[in-house]
Amino acid sequence: MLVLAGHTFVGLGIIGALLPIMPTTIFLILAGTCYAKSSPKFYNWLMKNKFFGKYLSNYKDKKGTPLSVKIISISVLWITITYSLIFTEIPLYVVIILLIIGIGVTWHLIAIKTLKH
Numbered sequence: 001m002l003v004l005a006g007h008t009f010v011g012l013g014i015i016g017a018l019l020p021i022m023p024t025t026i027f028l029i030l031a032g033t034c035y036a037k038s039s040p041k042f043y044n045w046l047m048k049n050k051f052f053g054k055y056l057s058n059y060k061d062k063k064g065t066p067l068s069v070k071i072i073s074i075s076v077l078w079i080t081i082t083y084s085l086i087f088t089e090i091p092l093y094v095v096i097i098l099l100i101i102g103i104g105v106t107w108h109l110i111a112i113k114t115l116k117h
Helices: 002-018 025-038 040-047 053-060 067-087 092-111
Strands: none
Touching (some): 025 040, 025 053
């Protein structure tokens, strides 16, 4: 069950990497936790993955996130939210939810220690 949960969290993390309003890191951390308790093979794959491994290791070791990743993530987040607000007809409650999510994600990314190279 933990391996299946890990696979599900990796899938959600990948979706989160493509959709700015959905988190990525937390799902990958959850996947790593599931894999660590059930499958060393999948845990090692995740931690050595060329796309996510370095970021997960830095996050796990509390080293931080590179400034460039923070800037790109926050920029894509707000460009996407702004686009949605301008070019779609969405109810007011959805606008409020999008803004709350945007502020929360921005705050979280800023609060993470910035990795110094």
